[in-house]
Amino acid sequence: MDMTSEMPLLEVEQLSVEFDTRRGIVHGLRGVNLSVGRGETLAIVGESGSGKSVTAQAVMGLIDVPGRIAGGDIRWKGRSLLSREGARAARDIRGKEIALIFQDPMTSLNPLLKIGVQIGEVLQRHLGMSRSQAQTRVLELLEAVGIPAPPRRANQYPHELSGGMRQRVMIAMAIACEPQLLIADEPTTALDVTIQAQVLELIAGLQESLNLSVILITHDLGVVAGLCHRVAVMYAGRIVETGTADDIFERPAHPYTQGLIRSTPRLDDRLDRLIAIEGAPPDMLSPPAGCAFRLRCPSADTTCTQEPPLLSFMNGGNAACWHPSNVAAVVETAEVAIQALP
């Protein structure tokens, strides 16, 4: 799959986000670069506090006080969404061309509005539909996301629906304006496993039928494996490795990626003991200098206190590390790809 010939749909360049807190500045994102092509599914994988949700929120323009975008750029089809003119256009793009679904479908639906009215609102706001036009379309959408008996469901309130159904409603709302990019922020974390399988199948089906690009944000490597073309692994506010799903799982270069894969319990092996990554992620008030993973890394040495180089590999992936495992495949070492940040 060659995605490079075409202009990517979404580009994020050197994005930094900071949060002012009473204890000081929390460095949420520290120079994140990523791009998503048309019809592509990118997974952003990381642990809590790694900045994966902040990335989604920044793209959606949801970073608000006490947070701020401290640097970098977000481009949609080549146009900046952060410049003054871009910001105006961004209001129409977000929600229409880029849609977001959240982790918790209960808190992201208005408990006082009927399902049908909530989805209809999106259509009226972005597509200028009349109320009755919107209501017809709502029923089609509910049908499309596999909700049985749409006319009855449209008249119900969120509390009358189960978690899986609510997540389907969120997805119906997200695809209402036929977006080109769907950002799914931990869409199945709050759901039971058998329901999770249903929702993942729905997202995969919609992606194919609508030719959607998808950014799937998750902490669960298992979810990624079946669904995504490319994977970006985040740690402490940076992307430490990207690559195709096959490469990331079979030939991970960054020690953190390796550790993450090893510590994920698998159904298909009989290990009596899980292999843990020792230690805990760093405090983002004062992230360690150089490679943020060095304090937990088995192959760390003194060079790791320097900013790691971004290494590009033969297979198109890259990793920010001084001691990657597949050194032979390195084709190019960027000067200092990740700029030193305060």
Added chain:
Amino acid sequence: MSYTATADMPIEVIDPPQPVQPLVSVRGLSVAYDAGRVGWWGKPRRIAALDGVSFDIYRGETLGLVGESGSGKTTTGRAVLRRIDSTSGSIEFQGHDITHVNGVALRQLRRHMQLVFQDPYASLNPRMRVLDIVAEPLIAHGFVRKADEARDEIGELLRLVGLPRDAHDRFPHAFSGGQRQRIGIARALALKPEFIVADEPVSALDVSVRAQVVNLLQDLQQELGLSYLFIAHDLSVVRHISHRIAILYSGRLVELANRDELYENPLHPYTEALLSAVPVPHPRIQRARKRIVYRGEIPDPGHWPSGCHFHSRCPLATERCSLQAPPLVERSPGHFVACWHR
């Protein structure tokens, strides 16, 4: 025929093969919750949460109890610990019937069985020092009067669960999720219990930290000879810690087997669905896997269908399944399943 020792016959003491007595033995346990009444003069309603669950836990063994939300897994844990009352059935601990003990006897009993909670953020009092948190059970049971009297003992406990010695005087907020869970485990161990119910102890933790806590629980079991009832919502983590696994669906046990037997030869269609729903973190294997995605939802407690609770979602269901609940029968040694068709 009876053996009587005579002069010319050497006396041989033949012990009948003594079956190993289980530490915990649960038979036909049912629990229902009060759900208020409809109107002032209405009949009080009760919602069934658990319906005739039976299992044994042996010394030094881990029984994994797996179920989705509403299946009654937490209810089982609490009922076994006598935190909530059962409506019928019996619970034995070390051969004594504890179904109805109360007062002083119940307090005595609680020294032997402890609980580790799911959420390490909500289960530790933010205003108490670690020393006070871990010492609280000792004070409650009258072993010490003040936390400081138990300082050395608690230092030893903190070392046992892998916390720094100076953790004593710090407050929970100074610790990461994984470390907080270690504090929770230290508190559960303070009274030197034989039996611990771990209610989803790693579900709230990040993947890389999850493995640390699971490994710690295994080490403690080895060192202290503990027995665990390990509650989980999917089949991924339990594989690494359990000796035997029980599957709950809507308040009933549907399958119980040795760990490897369950993974290699699942019998109940619901177990198959659960196994197939957990994604394998490996793209090529995951793509090649047969995914079983069952339509429909988990029935609400209080609205259980008649017959087998799984029949509305089951591909094998026939008329009999909707009328008669299948009993839990032993299909092969140690492998129990409740299904008319398997």
